[in-house]
Structures are given as structure tokens and as C-alpha cells.
Amino acid sequence: MFQSASHAGPHSVGPSSVVVASRKSDVPPLSQDPEAHRKWLVEELERTRARLLQADRLATLGTIAASVGHELNNVAAVLTHTATFIRMRADAGKLPEPDDLVALDRGVAHLAEHARNLLHLGTPSQDRHEVLDVTTVIADVLSMLHVSGRTKRVSIMTQAPPSPVRVAMSRTKLEQIFVNLVTNAADAVMEQPPEGRLIRIEVSENRETGRAHCLVEDAGTGIAPEILARVFETYFTTKPSGKGTGLGLSVVKSLIEAVGGDIEIESELGKGTAVRFDLPLCT
Numbered sequence: 001m002f003q004s005a006s007h008a009g010p011h012s013v014g015p016s017s018v019v020v021a022s023r024k025s026d027v028p029p030l031s032q033d034p035e036a037h038r039k040w041l042v043e044e045l046e047r048t049r050a051r052l053l054q055a056d057r058l059a060t061l062g063t064i065a066a067s068v069g070h071e072l073n074n075v076a077a078v079l080t081h082t083a084t085f086i087r088m089r090a091d092a093g094k095l096p097e098p099d100d101l102v103a104l105d106r107g108v109a110h111l112a113e114h115a116r117n118l119l120h121l122g123t124p125s126q127d128r129h130e131v132l133d134v135t136t137v138i139a140d141v142l143s144m145l146h147v148s149g150r151t152k153r154v155s156i157m158t159q160a161p162p163s164p165v166r167v168a169m170s171r172t173k174l175e176q177i178f179v180n181l182v183t184n185a186a187d188a189v190m191e192q193p194p195e196g197r198l199i200r201i202e203v204s205e206n207r208e209t210g211r212a213h214c215l216v217e218d219a220g221t222g223i224a225p226e227i228l229a230r231v232f233e234t235y236f237t238t239k240p241s242g243k244g245t246g247l248g249l250s251v252v253k254s255l256i257e258a259v260g261g262d263i264e265i266e267s268e269l270g271k272g273t274a275v276r277f278d279l280p281l282c283t
């Protein structure tokens with residue numbers, strides 16, 4: 001049986017942690033007057049509270065900045081590869097492939113949405129919710145990832161019902177979810193011989209419960225139980241530096257939960273990993 005992990009809360013344990021330094025004014029007054037001492041204690045408590053609040057805000061900002069940087073990195077990889085392919089075809093007197101144009105289009109839309117979110121940081125969500133067909137979004141993501149070279153030597157099978165599975169959310173965010181999950185799956189299967197590099201994506205819906213169900217399953221390395229318990233932690237990674245930042249799954253989890261969804265991961269070392277999540281169906 002697969003071990004499973006779900007709902008491990010994100011912890012801010014990375015570079016965003018902030019040290020609260022002590023200052024000269026923290027020294028209590030040399031006074032025998034109990035009232036003056038009490039007053040100093042109350043004020044000191046207030047100063048400490050304000051410093052902690054500031055440190056907490058900085059830590060939160062650090063985590064947000066790192067998450068946005070992580071997603072921009074994904075987009076940069078797609079855009080760099082797409083530009084190279086388009087230039088190569090242009091040099092040979094050929095028009096761009098339709099897939100390259102989709103990747104270009106979606107990459108630029110991601111940049112614009114990240115910029116908009118940063119501009120409106122601290123204000124209520126400015127997400128542009130659309131009614132989306134999950135199957136179409138997956139097809140666009142697979143085409144983007146293929147163009148970026150991340151899934152080139154991997155075999156990916158998608159199973160979905162013939163009719164659209166509709167959810168209402170930001171297109172960029174649903175794409176981010178699949179980009180991260182498929183990238184993780186691709187990294188895991190690349191450790192296997194070429195014939196074992198299999199990823200399966202499945203979408204289904206349950207109209208009675210009003211949920212869309214998604215699965216990204218791979219036949220990759222699998223995850224040891226002690227690692228599985230930590231995969232949703234912010235900055236938790238087992239990948240070498242420069243390859244992984246440990247932000248992918250924590251971003252995915254917060255995007256899914258923000259729209260009322262749930263995510264869980266099952267895995268068995270040496271066999272593979274299955275990530276299941278559900279989202280409210282659009283009625």
C-alpha cells in the first residue's frame with residue numbers, strides 16, 4: 001500500500017526567517033519605583049510585539065517573493081525554449097509551430113498575472129476567475145512543458161471524459177498546479193530507464209458531490225515515508241541546489257485550498273507516486 005501525506009501545514013523555515021535583534025533601549029531602568037518598572041515592562045512588551053509583527057510580515061513577504069520567483073522561473077524556461085524554436089524555424093524560412101504559439105501566449109499571460117498579483121499584494125484577491133475545462137488546460141500545459149523540454153523524453157497519457165469538466169478559477173493558477181505536479185513527476189521518472197518513464201493524468205467528475213477529481217501519477221522513484229511527511233513544507237526539497245527550491249508543492253497546496261479544493265499524495269519507494277486533488281465543479 002502507498003503511504004500518504006496530506007494537509008501538512010507550510011512552515012516558514014527557509015531564507016525568509018528573520019532574527020529579532022535586541023537593542024540598547026531594552027535595558028530596564030535602574031529604578032526602585034515599582035510603578036515606573038511596571039510602566040517600562042508594559043512598554044517593552046508593546047515594543048517586542050511590534051518587532052515580532054514586523055519580523056512576521058517580512059518572513060511572509062519573503063515566502064511570497066520566493067513563490068512568485070519560483071513560478072516566474074518556470075515561465076522563463078518555457079519562454080526561452082519557445083523563442084529558440086521560433087528563431088530556428090524562422091532561420092529555416094518556416095512559420096512557428098502552433099504549439100510554440102500556445103506556449104508563448106500562455107507564458108506571457110502567466111507573467112502578466114504574476115505582475116498583477118504583485119501590484120495588488122495585500123489587497124483582496126484580484127484573480128480573474130473563468131469557467132475552465134480542466135482537460136483543455138491540461139493539454140495546454142503539456143504542450144508548454146513539451147516545448148520547454150521538461151517532458152521531452154517522458155511518455156504521458158491523459159484520460160478524461162469526452163464532455164468538459166468545468167471548474168471556475170484563474171486559468172494561470174490551474175496551469176501552475178499542473179506545471180508543478182507534472183514537472184515533479186517528470187523529474188521522478190527521469191531516474192528510470194527510458195521504457196519506465198511513464199506519467200498518467202486522469203480527470204473525472206462527480207456531479208452528485210459537485211467535485212472535479214484530478215490525478216497525476218508517475219512510475220518514478222517514489223517517496224520514502226519520512227520524506228512524504230514533509231513534502232508540502234515550504235522550502236523542503238531533496239533535489240540538488242539549482243534544481244529544486246522546495247516551493248512547488250507548497251504553492252500547489254495553497255492554490256488548491258484557496259478555491260476550496262483538497263490534495264493528498266500517496267507514494268511507495270521504488271514504485272511511484274500518485275497526487276490526487278479535487279476542486280469544486282462549476283455548476
Ligand SMILES: Nc1ncnc2c1ncn2[C@@H]1O[C@H](COP(=O)(O)OP(=O)(O)OP(=O)(O)O)[C@@H](O)[C@H]1O
Pocket residue numbers: 070180184185188218220221222223227231236237238239243244245246247248249250273
Ligand atoms: N512525483 C514525485 N516523485 C518523487 N518525489 C517527489 C514527487 N513530487 C515531490 N517529490 C518530493 O517532494 C519534494 C518537494 O517537492 P516540491 O515540488 O515542493 O519541490 P522541488 O520539486 O524539490 O523543487 P521545486 O518544485 O521548487 O523546483 C521533492 O524534492 C521530492 O523529494
Ligand SMILES: [Mg+2]
Pocket residue numbers: 180183184244247248249
Ligand atoms: Mg517541484
